[in-house]
């Protein structure tokens with residue numbers, strides 16, 4: 001069973017917003033990932049988003065592209081990522097983990113094989129950038145049967161009629177892409193986000209997380225005032241990129257703690 | 266549904282094709298699909314497309330009987346569809362004219378394109394100049410080095426060429442980067458995709474624009490020989506020149522359709538660009554099709570002497586035609602393609618593109634096994650002037 005709905009319910013009861021940091025699994029090396037996952041939780045993360053490295057990350061900007069390339073240097077594949085989640089679960093049984101990535105590694109594993117292995121490893125949700133609902137109804141049904149939430153993106157360009165259609169298939173939460181562009185770009189339009197979210201919440205009945213382009217605690221706080229969850233990716237990947245191995249875990253934890261404090265303010 | 270009527274409404278050719286893109290692009294692809302549906306039924310649009318092909322591209326391109334080479338090979342007669350005689354020197358312009366007219370119809374003033382060898386980039390820069398549009402071409406940094414004359418050509422035509430430094434720095438990465446640009450500038454920008462691949466409706470519309478090749482062949486073969494060829498042979502990179510000549514022949518019985526992929530150093534070496542011959546189905550660049558990938562589903566690097574065939578995927582309609590058996594797909598190695606390249610230079614006075622040389626090489630293999638009254642129609646998709654540096658380098662000659 002996915003831990004995501006209960007997590008959102010508890011946060012809502014406490015009047016808090018979800019903080020969802022993203023890191024790429026295997027970046028900068030495979031051994032770094034599980035300690036970083038624990039550091040994200042220690043810093044105040046509510047849900048973890050773990051990027052599955054892919055050779056052709058079409059929807060990502062340079063920062064996450066490079067993190068993917070670093071991970072692929074060590075050959076980190078989807079099976080390795082699932083092993084990392086399983087290891088994380090040996091000492092954390094509460095924090096939901098969402099895999100974010102592209103269709104082909106899942107296709108290569110096969111839908112049935114992937115769903116069984118992901119559920120077995122303790123994964124809660126799957127966000128596959130290039131599986132729009134039209135192409136993934138069968139996959140979504142298999143995910144649901146395995147207790148995995150299929151999470152979908154909505155964008156500023158998504159027409160209202162589509163929001164409803166996506167909502168029918170989506171589980172866990174909606175990930176609203178806050179800008180036209182790739183991950184890491186820096187042009188978040190807060191007004192647009194605020195205007196769009198109520199209708200999305202109403203049409204889908206799911207909590208809405210906002211991501212792409214959130215780079216600091218203050219922006220996170222502002223987004224948190226209108227969204228149910230705030231997703232931060234590229235900025236954390238940069239923290240990992242620029243830290244020495246010795247200071248990496250602490251820098252990431254401190255950065256997340258700063259965002260947490262702003263969100264709770 | 267007949268094979269000839271594909272794709273279905275959502276862009277599927279059996280299990281292949283489709284729309285596998287991030288949500289941000291869904292609305293843009295929907296708009297493109299609607300606009301194209303309207304355009305293809307608009308007599309004015311079609312008339313302008315035909316007018317441009319005739320007066321700007323120089324169509325119809327002739328079919329030429331390669332008599333000396335056929336005689337030397339000692340078997341079937343080889344006929345060449347001369348796409349190399351088109352303006353800009355390849356079939357690519359058929360598609361860029363069509364897409365530029367669509368862009369204009371949709372009110373887009375900025376076009377972007379990806380390119381490998383630079384042929385599609387040049388054809389895109391050409392139509393952008395012709396119709397007064399801003400043009401940005403994404404090209405892998407490796408290819409910018411390898412194909413510097415085409416980079417200069419694009420610049421002469423007023424385009425901006427962006428060297429892509431990510432991934433393997435080749436065509437697939439240029440395509441990723443063009444998609445990223447499109448996601449970011451989706452309202453102002455039209456993406457001119459260079460081959461019969463990508464998310465629906467691209468494989469369909471690129472095919473439709475390239476079908477002028479096969480449509481002409483049917484008329485011309487009838488005029489020349491009073492009959493259709495026994496086999497039609499074309500090289501397959503992404504698959505646009507091949508589908509353009511194959512598609513009109515799909516319902517014609519007795520015509521073999523043979524697609525030729527880049528075998529690089531040989532299929533057994535693993536260093537090639539032949540997903541139909543040695544790949545497995547997967548999802549890349551917005552569609553499902555045969556793909557060169559490892560056990561983890563990572564796309565693997567391709568190798569070919571010809572930059573235009575150096576692509577790990579293939580248009581979805583070819584995957585469908587392979588599975589249902591209507592078309593056959595084979596691979597030709599670098600050295601075989603080079604031998605055919607030199608043959609055509611020496612026996613026919615035609616310098617073919619290295620891409621097209623793969624199709625020629627297969628024809629040269631097949632011809633001696635067939636009777637002299639059999640006819641092989643080869644799509645000579647482009648001219649080889651762009652390749653003389655590569656060929657010289659391989660011969661150890663510094664130009």
Ligand SMILES: Cc1ncc(COP(=O)(O)O)c(C=O)c1O
Nearest residue numbers: 502503504505506573620646647
């Ligand atoms: C002359 C020529 N032929 C063939 C190709 C391969 O593309 P396609 O398979 O789309 O025809 C290219 C690509 O650059 C080309 O320049």
